[in-house]
Amino acid sequence: MRFLSEEDSAALITEQLAYDAVRTALIAAVADDTTTFPALPAHGSRPHNRFTLKSAAASDIAGVKIGSYWPDNTTGPRHNSTILLLDQNTGRIAAVVEAAKVNAYRTAAADAVAADTLALQSASTLTIFGTGHQAYYECTALAKIRPLTTIHVVARTATHGETLVTQLTKAGLPATLTPAEEAVRAADIIVTATTARTPLFDATWVTPGTHVASMGSDAKGKQELPPALLTTADLYCDLPTQSTTIGEFQHAKTTNTITALGNVLTGKAKGRQSQDTITVFDSSGLALQDLYIATTLLAKT
Amino acid sequence: MRFLSEEDSAALITEQLAYDAVRTALIAAVADDTTTFPALPAHGSRPHNRFTLKSAAASDIAGVKIGSYWPDNTTGPRHNSTILLLDQNTGRIAAVVEAAKVNAYRTAAADAVAADTLALQSASTLTIFGTGHQAYYECTALAKIRPLTTIHVVARTATHGETLVTQLTKAGLPATLTPAEEAVRAADIIVTATTARTPLFDATWVTPGTHVASMGSDAKGKQELPPALLTTADLYCDLPTQSTTIGEFQHAKTTNTITALGNVLTGKAKGRQSQDTITVFDSSGLALQDLYIATTLLAKT
Numbered sequence: 001m002r003f004l005s006e007e008d009s010a011a012l013i014t015e016q017l018a019y020d021a022v023r024t025a026l027i028a029a030v031a032d033d034t035t036t037f038p039a040l041p042a043h044g045s046r047p048h049n050r051f052t053l054k055s056a057a058a059s060d061i062a063g064v065k066i067g068s069y070w071p072d073n074t075t076g077p078r079h080n081s082t083i084l085l086l087d088q089n090t091g092r093i094a095a096v097v098e099a100a101k102v103n104a105y106r107t108a109a110a111d112a113v114a115a116d117t118l119a120l121q122s123a124s125t126l127t128i129f130g131t132g133h134q135a136y137y138e139c140t141a142l143a144k145i146r147p148l149t150t151i152h153v154v155a156r157t158a159t160h161g162e163t164l165v166t167q168l169t170k171a172g173l174p175a176t177l178t179p180a181e182e183a184v185r186a187a188d189i190i191v192t193a194t195t196a197r198t199p200l201f202d203a204t205w206v207t208p209g210t211h212v213a214s215m216g217s218d219a220k221g222k223q224e225l226p227p228a229l230l231t232t233a234d235l236y237c238d239l240p241t242q243s244t245t246i247g248e249f250q251h252a253k254t255t256n257t258i259t260a261l262g263n264v265l266t267g268k269a270k271g272r273q274s275q276d277t278i279t280v281f282d283s284s285g286l287a288l289q290d291l292y293i294a295t296t297l298l299a300k301t
Numbered sequence: 302m303r304f305l306s307e308e309d310s311a312a313l314i315t316e317q318l319a320y321d322a323v324r325t326a327l328i329a330a331v332a333d334d335t336t337t338f339p340a341l342p343a344h345g346s347r348p349h350n351r352f353t354l355k356s357a358a359a360s361d362i363a364g365v366k367i368g369s370y371w372p373d374n375t376t377g378p379r380h381n382s383t384i385l386l387l388d389q390n391t392g393r394i395a396a397v398v399e400a401a402k403v404n405a406y407r408t409a410a411a412d413a414v415a416a417d418t419l420a421l422q423s424a425s426t427l428t429i430f431g432t433g434h435q436a437y438y439e440c441t442a443l444a445k446i447r448p449l450t451t452i453h454v455v456a457r458t459a460t461h462g463e464t465l466v467t468q469l470t471k472a473g474l475p476a477t478l479t480p481a482e483e484a485v486r487a488a489d490i491i492v493t494a495t496t497a498r499t500p501l502f503d504a505t506w507v508t509p510g511t512h513v514a515s516m517g518s519d520a521k522g523k524q525e526l527p528p529a530l531l532t533t534a535d536l537y538c539d540l541p542t543q544s545t546t547i548g549e550f551q552h553a554k555t556t557n558t559i560t561a562l563g564n565v566l567t568g569k570a571k572g573r574q575s576q577d578t579i580t581v582f583d584s585s586g587l588a589l590q591d592l593y594i595a596t597t598l599l600a601k602t
C-alpha cells in the first residue's frame with residue numbers, strides 16, 4: 001500500500017494539477033461506465049464531529065474519500081480529508097492519501113473549471129461570500145482563469161473579513177470588504193463558500209451575465225442561494241443526482257433543467273447561452289475529483 | 302498515521318483476541334451513545350467487483366471498514382478488508398489496518414460469541430454449510446467454545462467439501478462430508494457460511510434445541526435459512542436494524558421479536574429459553590467489530 005502523508009501531498013499540490021485532475025473527473029463523472037455512489041453522512045464519538053464517505057467507480061479508478069469536519073479541533077485544520085484508491089485487480093487498498101490541503105485546491109479547482117467554462121470572458125469583479133479556510137483558495141484559483149481587478153469579500157463577521165482581505169492582498173489580489181448588496185450588484189462572478197442554511201443574498205441584486213457558484217452546500221439542509229435565482233438562471237452542476245440530493249439544487253424545482261458540467265466540457269451540452277444569461281454552478285463535491293487528484297499526486301512521487 | 306499491513310495484522314490475530322474484541326463490539330453496538338451507519342454497497346471499475354463501506358461511532362471509537370470481494374482475483378484472497386480508525390480529537394485517520402485474515406477471525410468470533418451464549422452446553426455436533434475460506438474459521442472458532450465430536454460438512458461441490466474435511470482433519474477436528482438432511486437432523490449447531498440466495502435446507506429437519514447461525518447473509522437478496530424456521534425459532538442477531546436490512550432477517554416477518562445479542566450479553570434480554578428452543582443468530586457483520594479488533598491489534602504493536 002502506498003501512503004502520501006499530509007506533508008507529502010501538500011508539497012505536491014498545485015492549482016494547475018488540481019484544475020486538470022478535476023476537469024478530468026467532471027468529464028468522467030458523466031461517462032456511461034461511471035457510478036458515483038450515494039454520499040454517506042456519519043459522525044464521530046461526539047456527534048457534532050462529522051465525516052462523510054464519498055465513493056465512486058469509473059472505468060479506470062475506484063475508491064473512497066473520507067472528508068471530516070471536527071469543529072473544535074485546535075491542533076490542526078478542522079476540515080480533513082483522506083483518499084483511498086482501490087487496486088482494481090485485487091480489491092485491496094492500493095493507496096492512502098492524506099489530503100486536507102489538497103481538498104482546498106480540489107474544491108477551488110471545481111469552481112475554476114466551472115467559471116472558466118461558464119463565466120463571461122470579460123469577468124473581472126469577483127464577490128466571495130464566506131471568510132473560512134476555503135474562501136482564500138476560491139479567490140486564488142479564480143484569479144488564474146480571469147484577470148480579476150476587484151474582489152469583494154462579504155463577511156458575516158467583519159474581523160474575519162478583514163483577515164481574508166489581508167491574506168488576499170498579501171497574495172497580490174485586489175480585495176476589499178464590501179456589504180452584501182453592493183458586492184452582489186457589482187459582481188461578474190459570485191462565489192459562496194459558507195456553511196449557510198438560508199440564502200445569503202437577494203436574487204434581484206444579481207445583474208445579467210453574472211456567473212454564480214455555490215461551493216458550500218454539501219449536505220441536506222444547507223442552502224446558500226435565493227430560490228428565485230434558481231428559477232431564472234441556467235443551472236449547471238458537477239453531478240445532478242448528487243446536487244439535487246445534498247447540493248444547492250436540493251432547493252431547485254424538479255422541473256428545472258440541470259446540466260452536468262462534464263457534458264458542457266465535452267460539447268454534449270451547451271454552456272452559456274448569451275451575454276445576459278445568469279449561470280449558476282453548484283459544486284456538491286465528487287469522489288471522482290479526489291480519486292483523480294490522488295492518482296495524479298501518486299504519479300508524481 | 303499508524304499502519305498495520307496484512308502481514309502485521311495476520312501475525313497478531315488470535316481466536317481469543319477476536320472473541321474478546323467482538324464480544325466488546327456486540328455490547329457496544331446496543332449502547333445508547335453508539336450509532337451504526339447504514340452499510341453502503343459499492344463496486345469497482347468492473348461492477349462485479351464489489352466493496353462495502355461500513356461505519357460506526359461508539360463512545361470511544363469511530364471509523365470505517367472497507368470490505369471487498371473481487372471474485373476473479375487470482376493473486377491473493379478474493380475477500381479483502383481494510384479498517385480505518387478516526388482520531389477522535391482531530392477527525393484525521395489515526396490508523397489503517399489491512400485485515401483480510403483478521404476479518405475471517407472476526408466473523409468466526411461473532412459466531413463463537415453467539416453460540417457460546419445461545420447453544421446448549423452439551424452441543425457436540427456441528428453442521429457447516431459452505432466450503433469457502435470462511436467455513437474453516439467458523440469450525441475452529443466453535444471448537445474452542447464447545448467440545449465438538451463431529452463436524453458435518455455440507456458441500457454443493459463434493460471436491461470442495463473434501464478439501465475442507467481434509468483441512469479440518471489436519472487441524473485435529475472430527476470432520477466428515479454429509480448430505481444436507483442427515484447433517485441438519487444430527488446437528489446441535491448449524492452454521493451457514495455461504496453466498497446463497499435461496500434457503501439451504503428444510504425447516505422441518507431442524508431438531509429441538511438446535512442453535513443455527515447464518516453468517517453469509519450480508520447484502521440485499523442473500524438468504525441462507527428457510528423462512529419457516531424464522532417463525533418457530535427465537536431470533537437473535539448482532540444489530541436488528543442492520544440484520545433486517547441486509548442480513549438474514551430481511552426475510553423475517555416484521556412481527557418477529559428479534560433480540561440484539563449485546564442485550565443478552567449484558568443481561569438486559571434473555572437468551573435461550575429452554576432445552577428445546579431453537580435459536581437462530583444472524584450475523585450481518587458490524588463495523589464496530591472491526592474497529593475494536595483494529596484497536597486491540599494496534600495496542601499490541
